[in-house]
Amino acid sequence: MKSSIADLLRQAIDGLPDLDDAPEFASLSTTVERARDPRHGDFASNVAMRLAKAAGRKPRELAAEIIERLPASELVAKVEIAGPGFINFHLGPAAFHREVEAILEQGADYGRGERRDTPRVLLEFVSANPTGPLHVGHGRHAAYGATLGNLLEAAGYPVAREYYVNDAGRQMDILGVSVWLRVLEREGIAIPFPQAGYRGAYIRDIAAAVDAAALAKVTADDVSSGLPADGPDGDKEAHIGALIDRAAELLGEDGFLALRQQALESILDDIRDDLAEFGVVFDRWYSERSLTDEGRIDAALEVLKKRRMLYTKDGATWFRATDFGDEKDRVVVRENGKRTYFASDIAYHYDKRQRGYDHLLDVLGADHHGYVARVRAGLEAMGYAGDDLEVQLVQFVTLYRGGEKMQMSTRSGEFVTLRQLREEVGNDAARFFYVMRSNDQHLDFDLELAKSRSNDNPVYYIQYAHARVASVFRQLAERELEFDAKAGIAALDRAVEPQEKALMSTLSRYPEIIELAASNRAPQHLVHYLRDLANEFHSYYNAHTFIVDDDALRNARLALVTATRHVIGSGLAILGVSAPDSM
């Protein structure tokens, strides 16, 4: 609808003689927007004001000329100049009737953007370290990323979703040691648990599933003799480091590897199930360790080396990140010969591009923002555009219970898991609340509010609108009447009530909202839109009866109601929230 108006404007402006050099308005849709005030019509354009200077004309004069050149359209009832030079479009009823018809025809597809082949988007999100269950912070990443993926797809982009599994490095060793010690503990071999170990209850669960016989042929003394003191008095990092070495020694490299692998798989299974239950599904789980195994890190470093982007200093290999705007150069190979995490990340992002994805969209925690510049630098150094990488940062979540802030501490194991949250408030409320706020805003998540089955809760408000529609149709069937969509569309000119006009106008905004929310990476636009739509539906519901005796009027109203159901259902699906038929 909006693009039709923009098309009309473009035709009018293309013919203007003294405006040949205004290429920045190639995309005129940016100058057309919904009028905020109904008195200003349905759409307004500021294009005359924006072009006035380049044309050396007065805005209102230019506007008048543009209006004169506007091709006739059956959509537009009236065009007028207003204020400093706005061009206001008043659409005729037929324009909205046509949209309602389109919704009924297209159903769930209404509002989707035209499918395109590029850019191919690789959306990476969650990617939580597989060292424990997901907590409420990861939940926000999951909900945001999944919704973003749905939005991008709805807008027409090809999207692949990926979870980067940090299954390499020291944290896996620490995980292995933590499980090992819990296994020994079960076997009656008590060793003080290291400060730097993972002490959550889930470690004990994993330990319980381990075949202990082979691991238990050691004494407490074998394990802990001669270790450097643990924190807080000693060095907890040195302590756990020595424990890791001890584990490899006593279990053998293979034995320790198997233990780590079992722990990793157990945790990954849990994460996978958790996310699947939350409606969050990935196309691929990409193993960090596979980068090493398949030589991709070496390959990436080789590319950098060939491009003279590496140098050696203090025994380490450095990447010239400052050449690409980073604040300092970064180590990729440590003095001890081990590659840094950053080296993996360069290789990973390089691989993403190599696999043919043009646009790399990473959803990261706000605490990772310092990381963006160097990964982008890495891509540029390998010959790709820095803009190929886009990072959306997600701010932290604070849990409240009825206004009371809940303390969370990973160290003590007293964090609320995503699973607990989902069980308490339900998947729908969780998905909804997570994306209700802008991702770069801190989120206060109130458990009581999310759970409340009252009118305080915006999830139910929207779902209720959907359920009400279904209920209307149950009533219709009970009265042995049928909805005739064709007759309804034909009779839409009977829908002249203020609530009907408002509803039609809002329904027709849906495609614009999809586009807006997708391009701004801002699911909250969709949330607010659905709330508005539900609001208008509820108002309509209260003001007028749908199932009336007059066949034409009844079918017209039911056409509107059906269109509302389609759009709410489609919008909720994008949010990953169910659209119930009864509540």
Add this chain to the structure above:
RNA sequence: GCGCCCGUAGCUCAGCUGGAUAGAGCACCUGCCUCCUAAGCAGGGGGUCGCAGGUUCGAGUCCUGCCGGGCGCACCA
């Protein structure tokens, strides 16, 4: 110290890439079920858009500088 994000109604937040008189929800008042689900509707009060400059026909939105809050500044991942 440097970098990123945030500051809008009593509270929690939107604000469509610079538009016309700044909007929701909650909370607080007043009404509405003989009628398709009252998890609903109708109406009301409530604002120095952190502060100060600047750009512009026009600034909550862009620029600069302050103030306040969060996060980050590893040869950890």
